[in-house]
Amino acid sequence: MSAPGLRKLASHSAIHEAAIIEAQELTELLGYLLEKGDWEKAEEIAFVTLEHWETRTLQHAASEEEGLYKEMAEESSELRDSVIALTRDHDLLRILVREIKDLLNKDGVGKNVLDRFQALILIDQLHNDEEEKVLPEH
Numbered sequence: 333m334s335a336p337g338l339r340k341l342a343s344h345s346a347i348h349e350a351a352i353i354e355a356q357e358l359t360e361l362l363g364y365l366l367e368k369g370d371w372e373k374a375e376e377i378a379f380v381t382l383e384h385w386e387t388r389t390l391q392h393a394a395s396e397e398e399g400l401y402k403e404m405a406e407e408s409s410e411l412r413d414s415v416i417a418l419t420r421d422h423d424l425l426r427i428l429v430r431e432i433k434d435l436l437n438k439d440g441v442g443k444n445v446l447d448r449f450q451a452l453i454l455i456d457q458l459h460n461d462e463e464e465k466v467l468p469e470h
Contacts, residue, residue: 341464341467344463344464344467345464348460348463348464351384351388351392352456352457352460354388355381355385355389355449355452355453356453358377358380358384359381359449359453361377362374362377362378362381362441362445362449363446365377366441366442366443366446371440374441375436375440378432378436378441378449379436381449382429382432382433385425385429385432385449386429389425390422390425390426390429393425393426396418396422397419397422401415401419404466411466414462414466417462418459418462418463418466421455421456421459422459424455425455425456428448428451428452428455429452431448432445432448432449435448
């Protein structure tokens with residue numbers, strides 16, 4: 333069974349908003365540090381940002397898949413396609429996070445890492461909008 337907060341649009345939306353704002357702020361700071369040429373601090377922020385995605389957004393995604401999405405698909409056959417699409421979004425986020433991790437470990441921080449963090453934000457925003465359209469209103 334999913335956590336009660338995941339079933340309520342307002343609380344679920346608040347979870348999304350808090351995570352995306354934090355991701356945006358970290359990514360903006362990373363961009364600033366890269367532009368400034370402060371590679372040491374940029375690398376540190378890149379790892380903090382990576383940890384944010386792993387512990388906040390991807391953990392939230394796993395919780396949705398284990399509970400909420402299963403429940404939604406069981407409750408309504410019309411929602412099955414939405415659940416499949418939302419799960420694919422999560423898979424894209426996981427792929428990008430893996431790529432970032434690999435890039436950081438092989439090449440260190442650079443524009444390619446920043447680009448992927450920006451892609452994560454965009455995909456997550458689109459995902460959240462679509463997900464909130466199918467969540468129950470209560």
